[in-house]
Amino acid sequence: MTSLLDIPYQVVITSDDSQIAFDAAVNETHSGKMTITDHPVEQGANVADHAQREPDGLEINGIVSNTPILLNFDETVQPSIPGGDPLNRAQDAYDEFTRLKDTAALLAVATELRDYVDMMIESITVRRDKQTRHILDIDLSMREFRKASVESIAAPQPVKKKHRGGGGGGQDDGRKNTKDPAAEVGNKAESVLESFANALDRSRGGQ
Numbered sequence: 045m046t047s048l049l050d051i052p053y054q055v056v057i058t059s060d061d062s063q064i065a066f067d068a069a070v071n072e073t074h075s076g077k078m079t080i081t082d083h084p085v086e087q088g089a090n091v092a093d094h095a096q097r098e099p100d101g102l103e104i105n106g107i108v109s110n111t112p113i114l115l116n117f118d119e120t121v122q123p124s125i126p127g128g129d130p131l132n133r134a135q136d137a138y139d140e141f142t143r144l145k146d147t148a149a150l151l152a153v154a155t156e157l158r159d160y161v162d163m164m165i166e167s168i169t170v171r172r173d174k175q176t177r178h179i180l181d182i183d184l185s186m187r188e189f190r191k192a193s194v195e196s197i198a199a200p201q202p203v204k205k206k207h208r209g210g211g212g213g214g215q216d217d218g219r220k221n222t223k224d225p226a227a228e229v230g231n232k233a234e235s236v237l238e239s240f241a242n243a244l245d246r247s248r249g250g251q
Contacts, residue, residue: 055104056154057184059144062125064137066106067113072155075101099188102153102160108137108180134180141168141182150189162189 055069077098085094108124110133121130128136144151145165153160169183 055106055156057144058152058154059149062140062144064108064125064140066104067109068107069155070105070107072105072157073101073103074155074157075103077101099190100160100163101188102155102163102184102186104153104155104184104186106182106184108134108182110134110178134178137180138170138182141165141184151186153186160186160188162191163187164189 054065054067055072056063056065079096079098081094083094085091110131112121112133114121121133123130124133124137125140128140143149145168148164151160151163151165153163163186165184166187167183167185169185171181171183
C-alpha cells in the first residue's frame with residue numbers, strides 16, 4: 045500500500061510474541077469519544093472533572109494474500125507471521141488474528157495516521173468467495189484497553205486513649221462507681237429511720 049506521497053507503508057499489528065503486516069489496508073476508521081456531563085457546571089469549576097475520555101476505537105479492512113505484490117523484483121514472498129508458511133499466508137494470518145482475539149492479547153497498531161497501544165480485538169469479520177479464496181479479506185474491530193494505576197498507602201495507627209486515675213494502660217471506659225449500691229441504699233434508709241426516732245423522742249419529751 046502506498047500513501048499520497050507514494051511512500052510504501054503498511055498497517056502493522058504487533059503483540060508480545062507475534063507481528064502481522066497487511067499487504068494492503070483498504071480503509072481505516074479511527075474513533076475517539078468524550079462523555080460530557082449533561083448537567084450545568086458552576087462557573088470556574090475544573091472542566092476536566094466533568095468530561096471523561098472513552099477508549100479509542102479502530103476498525104481496519106485489510107488484505108493478506110498468498111501471492112502479494114512485491115515492490116522490488118529481488119524480493120521474495122515472506123510469511124504473514126513469524127515462522128509461518130510463505131505459501132499459506134492468508135490462512136496463517138486468519139489463525140493468528142483469531143488467536144489474538146480469543147486470548148485477549150494487548151496489541152500495538154501502527155497506521156499512517158497514528159500509532160495505538162494496548163488495543164484488543166473485539167470482533168473479526170471475513171468475506172470470502174470462490175474468486176477470493178486465496179486472500180484474506182478481513183475486518184478487524186479493535187478497542188483500547190484502559191489501565192488504571194492504584195496507589196497503596198499505609199493506614200495511620202490508632203491513637204490509644206490514656207487511662208484516667210492511676211497507673212496501667214488501657215482504654216478509658218468513663219467514670220466508674222466505686223461504692224456498693226446496696227450498701228449506699230441501706231445507709232440512707234438507716235439515716236431516715238434515725239431521724240424519725242429522734243423526732244419521736246423530742247415529741248415525747250415535750251409532753
